[in-house]
Amino acid sequence: MWSDNETLRDLVNFSHVAEIAAERIVGAKGEPISLGISGDWGVGKSSMMKLLRTSLEAREGVDIRFVEFNAWLYQSYDDARAALMETITATVVEQAVEKKETLSAAARKRAASLFGRVKKLRLLGIAGSALFDYVTQGQIMPWVAGGMATMGGLFDGDVTGDDLKKVKELAVDGMKKGEEFLDEEKPEEKAEAGTAETETPRKAIQAFRDDLEATLAELNITLVVLIDDLDRCLPKTAIATLEAMRLFLFLKHTAFVIAADEGMIRQAVRTHFDDVALNDDLVTNYFDKLIQLPIRVPPLGTHEVRAYLMMLFIDNEASLDAGQKEAIRLAVCLRLGETWKGGRVDKAFVSGLVPNCPSGLLNRLALAERIAPILTTSPNVRGNPRLIKRFLNTLSMRTSMARIQKVTVDEEVLVKLLLFERCGDKDAYAEMLRAVNESEDGYAEFLADMEARSRGDETKPPLEKPWNDAFHANWLSLDPALAGRDLRGALYVGRESHPIISRADELSSDAIEVLDMLLRMNSSSSTVDAEVARLTNPEIGRITDKILSKAKQETAWGTPTILNAMQSLAGASPVAEASVVAFLSEVPSNQIKAGIVPRLSQTDWGRRVLTSFLARGDLTTQTRKAIAAAGKTN
Template sequence: MWPDNETERDFLNFSGVAETVAEIIVQAKGRPISIGVSGAWGIGKSSMIKLTRSAIAARENESGKKASDKYVFVEFNAWLYQGYDDARAALMDVIADKLAKEADSRQTALDKVAALAKRVKWLRAAKLAATSAASIYLGVPPVGAFGEIFELGRKVWAEGVGKETGDATKKAVTDAAKEAGELLKPKEETSPPKEIQALRDAFEQTLDELGITLVVLIDDLDRCLPETTISTLEAIRLFLFLKNTAFVIAADNDMIKHAVRKHFVGVSDDLLVTNYFDKLIQVPIRVPQLGTQEVRAYMMLLFVDNSELSDDDKEKIRAAMIDQLKRTWQGKKVDRAFVQSLGVKLPEHLVGQFDTAERLASLMTTASGILGNPRLIKRFLNALSIRMTISKAQGVGVDEAVLAKLLLFERIGDTAAYAELVKHVSASGEGKPAFLQEWEDAAT
């Protein structure tokens, strides 16, 4: 079985694209840059983000310092916050917390970080005030200490004041005062536009004093509900196009367009919808579609990764296959014969799995229900692995290549035709559909 997780080990020949993204960020030399990594769901955007981070971190600048001294990374997954926190506020918090840790470890820009945290708190408070007012208006209790006062107020209205209620009210008022004191510390007269500009100034000054470029990696945006997607994009806009910042945003363009369309109700003009996202993205990069060679290599590497080979042998095979994939335009091929030429002793069953990968590769690349999508390929192989395990547990001993054909028929074939086959198999005492006999005889 293979988990559906992103990886920093390149199985898809994405390292070249990741190196290009890293080069764009490095060559910007502190100038603001925003890069959009687009592609369909499951195509490998998250892995591309991980590979980009590794490519930047591996570099050294002219002074010989490690790139980690110059580039600080923030990874933000809006999908994880969905339903638990406002994505805009969450992103601001994550960035502020990361910079606070950097300032503490470097013992510099501590005052700048404190000013930045203060601005973030103010915007948090402004959001809280707006939420509380809206909640009361709509009859929905606010959250936090203010929510406790709201609930106690309703209780007093309904039941009168008893000792227990009075004590609870005192505690709630104290907590609310403390919460308000933390969030609303700035006493000077201010406004959202002033605070937003002050936040941007504090953010820019902090990065300048720390001497770093902040690389913000936004992932899984296309998994979010439209509201969360827009909220995250609006938060990105707060920090966008400031010195010493780089944003890498991984998302399916079609899903982003859908979110924008839902947000701006009544906007049907595709050009306007496209322009919204284009204003945020300076450099669009599309994750390359996998061809038959890449799909074959990917499946073979998945089989290698699940084998009992040593980690050194696995890495030797992976590195050689990716290097070979870079030369397929010269007529080089990644297949079983190539892997066997690497001098690694391969178990017999692994060689058999390589044969399965060779037979499946072209179908996995062209079948309308898969089209070379790495996530769907992995799911197909997981389904194949599970059914092979069930087969062995039942003592049936199905041929893996035959079972793979049946799974393909089930996934991408005609639904009615597959149902008809299952019906005939079930009706036969031996599990052999009689209507196939005539075809088999003709073939023989």
């Protein structure tokens, strides 16, 4: 199984984007800067954030302190503005405590005042109130969004009770340090620092900004605030967090990095202004005022998806140690940087990096090569790394289920069916399920002509909707071909998505016996006719549906054996007769042979079908003559 959490291991050569972002932050030389890392859900924004932090930590000659703020973590617990203020203040005060001996008295006083001001704003209820927006000249009303103050390094994906406990403990510890630091100052110094009761809210907030900027300068650090998972929040929490940023934006020695799906943020803005007509330009302007440097996570092309799949398989290979895997990763990323001039990351290249590459890994590298184009172009995946991982995890789960339940399944068949389930048309998938359920041997025989056509056999009929789009054509051409395979086992282990409905689930035991008789009929039989007549009309109707599904596989209507069953059913029930007549009336003219005429001319309903055939203008001359002759005889 592959973890769904963000990673520091760059598998698709994204590090260069993180390096560019790090250069911009360092190159600002203390001037304020805000960056937005945008991209769809699951494309790797959080991983890009971690790569950016790693790149910044490796820089020499600049002292950077990080604040990781996850708005989603504390949603519905506290106020986003106050939580962000406390988180940033805790980090700055912690640095002041560490550098206490080297700080001037004025600097210590300013640092101490930060906690005092936040505490005052908390107690007065200003940090999360409409007054905060007023005094900071905001335009968006606040909400109580939720949160607890915290410092970085706690967030590893899913929120647990343990996470919240750690968050609370560190927040309390940070406040305690700040209060101890604050208590060292004389009461009159506290008052001078801005805790006097006569100070107005606007002055308190401006003083907070001034003291924070001066403290950062005195400490000679750059504060990098990393805000992640904003697009997981409810609109009001997302907006409250963005509004809280305004208190700190454009302060020297600060850099804000926001990772979010830009479309989700824009929707949050629209949701907030529910009573105001907003055009797209106004929504865009709101976001652009917050973000100076937009960075979009590059979408994965076929080269990157193929490399990503192969590296996931490499990471899961037990025969390779960590050092070998890292060497392969570096070589793959280097190669990806050369794809613009013809370099390829394929089975040959990657297997060449693995000494004595195991046969199982070779097979998986070949699999990655085959399915990468579909996972790149399918509208339901589009090369999304998280969806690709989930695809492989589902495949792993079904393989394990087959092994535990002793179901014989070819892994390549599982892959192909899972691709279809994930990316294919739901009606087309349902058609395949019906064919397998109704088949005696679990075959989807109707796929045979379409698979042959997709592999270049021009003698087969062209693909029709919904099978004639790019995905289905590519899927049909993938190995292995499925028409001649028993698919019941593969569909059984995937039944959590689509239930298996067998004939036994729909029919009584008597009806199942009659259906088996009908499917084995080579000629008309009064015995079978009598057994059919004993069934109820609903059961005859269900059996007729199954027989007609089988009849759809016929391509030449002279005297196919399935016609015996259709005649038996039509003679037993008016409803079945109507269904058989409707079916035969839709048979293409080029499939109707003269041999069917004597059989149909024996019954009233059959003669009605022949009359409808005769009305067609494209019937073959031979068949037309046979119908005319039968009419004269009758």
